[in-house]
Amino acid sequence: MREFAQPAVYTVPDGANLTDPVWSAADEAPSQVTFRRPLDGWTDVTALQFRDEVVGVAKGLIATGVKPGERVGLMARTRYEWTLIDYAIWTAGGVTVPIYETSSAEQVQWILGDSGAVTVVVETSAHQSMVEAVRGELPDLGRVWQIDASAVSLLVEAGSSVPDDEVAARRAALGPDDVATIIYTSGTTGRPKGCVLTHRNLLFEVGNALPVLPSMFNAGASTLLFLPLAHAFARLIQLGAVQSRATLGHAPDVKNLMDDLQTFRPTFVLAVPRVFEKVYNGAKQKAHSEGKGAIFDRADRVAVAYSSSDSPGLLLRVQHALFDRLVYSKLRAALGGACTHAISGGAPLGVRLAHFFRGIGLWVSEGYGLTETSPATAANVDDAVKLGTVGRPLPGMTVRIADDGEVLIAGEHVFREYWHNPAATAEALKDGFFHTGDLGSLDDEGFLTITGRKKELIVTAGGKNVAPAVLEDRIRAHPLVSQAMVVGDAKPFIGAVVTIDPDAFGPWRDAHNKASDATVGDLVNDSDLRAEIQNAVDDANKAVSHAEAVKVFRILPRDFTEETGELTPSMKLKRSVVEKEYADEIAAIYS
Structure with missing residues (x-):
């Protein structure tokens, strides 16, 4: 058993709330620009304007019957109104229940019904029709x-007649141990569980994370959110931006993301590793x-070498400066030209890719956490970085590695319970620690490495334990690969099924003189395509022993998507579905 902890740098005051x-x-700072909204260009929203808008919406919720502690559903894309309504719900004393805007009617019914939501704010008429279709099963919903x-x-x-004193009273009555939000986990197996997070959980998280990330969270910083705010990861950035008085923008449609980045010009961004992989590929x-492949490949090697070196020599510095003008500056320009930092989570980024981005001038901070931990528990921070790890535990947080390799977490950021699910709560919270289900290790300096999921361990017929994440992450790093799933439980050897990235397939097909109308399904047994994927598998196998290596793979005819059911909204693989x-x-x- 190993353990590492850091003392808290922030204590939640009595009576505090979000x-x-x-x-x-x-x-x-009433004139400080808190948000920028995409209204015929980016329109500034000051701190005073935002507070007044929050009060106005909170009054409406109060007037229409929302009582302290009652749950309010919120189903929308990542847009300004999401954040406005979130804070208004809290101001009225309510509890926000986020719902992914891509959720099915069955999921919407379960989340609204299980949480006992008394009202719900949706984005579109399609969302409203979905809710109305299941209203008969939702007796609490107004x-x-x-x-x-x-x-x-x-x-x-609706709230125009509600006095300011009523809002002030609701806010004053709200304390750190009141429930702030119930976030339903993605549900890779079974029904989603409602993770109950209090104001204390989230205030403790933000108060201890921001001081060690001053390069990102400061009054002159800005970020453009495009990940779903229904996910705890994006929600944390929202809270951090408001707390640090950084300027926050929302990008509701990822189809317009590149244009939005150009005009918004954020200083840091939040993304999952797949986004960074797609930018690089x-x-x-x-x-x-x-016809500039040789230049890019050389620039790639120089960026990695520059980042990997503690003291780059004169030749490497000259090469880096040259490629900064030719290549790196153009890549940074794609993010708006002002972006110097990024936060990555949800899956491993990969050491080489992390070095590449740091080498081009974009410092990517990898971190680790779960919805149940508000969500961040560990991160590579400004003065403590070790690429290939997810960093040290943040201040006030403890990470312990159990004898079987499971990652255990303690701290005031750990959730209170699973809503209406005492059995699951008792299984997850034992002996003062949250049992994550993840496998990992701590080095002598306290840096955490995640190696896989306990429940996803594959045991071959020969008795070999194999953690699939190591292989899958390496295979997925190949430009042509979108998803990979390793199989082999109770089988004589390890295999894998692989999907092809639709964006990469067309250019590859054309460059290799395949029929212009050929689909992935047409080419699953094509020797050239299989050779490409074999290269990805061979690279992945370098990271494991011979007994753990992928021996046989199959290319699948289509990609995994959330719509077809193989991925959760947070892009996690539903293994049982596949x-x-x-x-x-x-x-x-x-x-």
């Missing part, structure tokens, strides 16, 4: 508000298709 930073910013049908202005109008493919849907392909590996 709305306090909104009020203090309005009082102390009014449905639609953002696209003027929900904000209608709420403000896209730039590489574009360079090769334009195993069932592609049972014949998996069986063929062992035939």
